[in-house]
Amino acid sequence: MSSGSRVDPEKLLRFTRAVYEKAGLSPVDAHLCADSLVQADLCGHQSHGVLRLAWYVARLQSGVCDAKAQPALALDGGAIAVIDGHDAMGQVVAAQGAREAIQRAKTHGIAAVAMRHSNHFGTAFYYTQMVARAGCIGFLSTNASPAMAPWGGREKVLGNNPFSWACPAGRYAPMVLDMANTGVARGKIYLAKQRGEDIPLGWAMTAGGAPTTDPAEAIAGLILPMGEHKGYAIAMMMDMLSGVLTGSGFSTDVSGPYQAQRRSLAGHFMIAINIETMQPLEQFHARIEELIARMKQVPLAEGFDEIFYPGEIEARHEVLARQNGLILPDDTMRDLAKLAKSFELMDLYPA
Numbered sequence: 001m002s003s004g005s006r007v008d009p010e011k012l013l014r015f016t017r018a019v020y021e022k023a024g025l026s027p028v029d030a031h032l033c034a035d036s037l038v039q040a041d042l043c044g045h046q047s048h049g050v051l052r053l054a055w056y057v058a059r060l061q062s063g064v065c066d067a068k069a070q071p072a073l074a075l076d077g078g079a080i081a082v083i084d085g086h087d088a089m090g091q092v093v094a095a096q097g098a099r100e101a102i103q104r105a106k107t108h109g110i111a112a113v114a115m116r117h118s119n120h121f122g123t124a125f126y127y128t129q130m131v132a133r134a135g136c137i138g139f140l141s142t143n144a145s146p147a148m149a150p151w152g153g154r155e156k157v158l159g160n161n162p163f164s165w166a167c168p169a170g171r172y173a174p175m176v177l178d179m180a181n182t183g184v185a186r187g188k189i190y191l192a193k194q195r196g197e198d199i200p201l202g203w204a205m206t207a208g209g210a211p212t213t214d215p216a217e218a219i220a221g222l223i224l225p226m227g228e229h230k231g232y233a234i235a236m237m238m239d240m241l242s243g244v245l246t247g248s249g250f251s252t253d254v255s256g257p258y259q260a261q262r263r264s265l266a267g268h269f270m271i272a273i274n275i276e277t278m279q280p281l282e283q284f285h286a287r288i289e290e291l292i293a294r295m296k297q298v299p300l301a302e303g304f305d306e307i308f309y310p311g312e313i314e315a316r317h318e319v320l321a322r323q324n325g326l327i328l329p330d331d332t333m334r335d336l337a338k339l340a341k342s343f344e345l346m347d348l349y350p351a
Contacts, residue, residue: 004327011350012326013038015336016050022343023060024067025089033091036122041328042321043314047187048123050328051194054335056089056120058260065089065119065264071096074116079108082246083115087263090121094140094268098127101272102134109277115268116248120144120257124164125178125311131272132166132174135281139271140164143242143249145256145264147186147223151232154209156222157252160186161238168275169309170285172292176311181235182223189215189223190258194331241269 013034020030033056041049059065069088073081081100085093097113104111121127124140131138144159160180169175180186184203192199193215201211204218212218225231243250248267255262275284292309300307328336333351340349 004329005333005351006325006327007333007350008325009038009042009322011348012041012050015340015345015348015350016053018345018348019053019057019339019343022345023057025060026068029067029089029092032095033089036091036126039126039318040123041326042318043123043125044317044321045123045314046328046332047185047191050336051187051191051332052122052257054339055257055260057339059119059257059264060089062260064255064260064262071115071118073100079104079111081111081113083113085115085118087117087119090119090142090264090266090268091126093118094121094127094142094270095130097268097270098130098138098140098272101138101270102131102136105131105136105272105274106134109274111272113270113272114246115270116246117263118248118266118268119264120266121268123178124162125166125176125314127270128164128166128178129174129176131270132168132176134272135168135275137167137273137275138165140268141238141242141270142268143239143254143266145254145258146252148182148225148232148235149222150236151225151229154205154222158232158235158239159251159254159256160223161235161242163234163238166311167288168281168285169292169311170289172289172309172312173315174311175288175292175309176314179226181226181231181238183226183231184223186219186223186256189218191329193219194329242267245269 016034017030037050060067066087069086071083071085071093074084075082097115101111101113128138128140141163143161146156147160160182162180164178166176198213204223206212206217206221239250246267249265296307340346
């Protein structure tokens with residue numbers, strides 16, 4: 001198992017932003033994309049943090065992801081909009097989708113924004129939290145490159161196709177759900193590989209369909225769906241929303257950030273609901289606080305010290321990480337050092 005290095009989050013953000021600028025992104029887009037990665041690390045989801053920076057850069061350098069692309073409205077239908085990402089960074093497309101959804105929900109009460117011809121956007125919660133902070137309830141789905149087979153099969157033709165919900169939670173940090181429909185996000189298997197760790201049985205199968213604890217065999221093989229047939233079915237519905245409905249790629253059309261040869265064709269779908277169209281925001285805050293209180297008042301089961309609401313663990317992790325710094329795996333630090341040397345940014349290298 002590898003050790004790690006403690007890194008200051010602000011230094012990491014400056015370095016990551018500088019790398020993205022060197023790779024061709026505008027300062028504004030570079031900051032957004034860097035912030036989305038560092039935010040994932042801060043919240044404890046290193047599978048979607050700067051571990052992925054070299055992958056994104058490789059796609060920018062090959063041109064399959066267009067650093068200069070400007071997502072544009074393909075349809076403006078009031079409460080409904082369609083954005084064509086033109087192969088821009090997924091973070092850029094999704095953030096524009098969130099802004100459109102917020103503005104339209106404030107006008108119409110509810111909004112739906114379809115996004116096509118995009119790329120992998122990192123964590124879905126980064127964008128639904130934008131909606132929650134604007135006093136709305138946010139939903140976001142995306143499709144992804146094939147990772148699992150349909151239930152009963154052994155050929156991967158369906159992505160883990162994650163989705164996220166978020167809402168404001170009064171005096172608490174936003175309530176947030178962000179989950180893949182595989183038993184585990186594929187990035188967590190890559191993280192285990194970087195750390196030199198085995199993965200638990202039940203996460204994945206080999207290409208031949210046998211159970212495995214080897215992350216390398218899992219990456220070459222199949223990731224298992226969450227809840228067996230239920231995860232498969234939910235993933236297929238997310239592909240319907242994100243790929244079929246948006247006019248983007250779906251199923252085996254979609255390519256992931258792990259390679260730099262093919263266009264992604266990922267699609268996303270966002271809904272925003274303006275809470276104030278249904279009740280005063282202060283009333284909603286009081287009611288969601290009561291919902292959280294009822295959960296936390298439940299007697300604890302054996303082996304548990306506390307009950308958390310969705311998103312609470314991540315919010316606490318961020319507070320501690322900002323105070324104490326992030327610990328990144330040695331393999332991640334080596335990848336960052338390679339980027340620093342390649343782009344002549346060793347003065348910003350955050351070690």
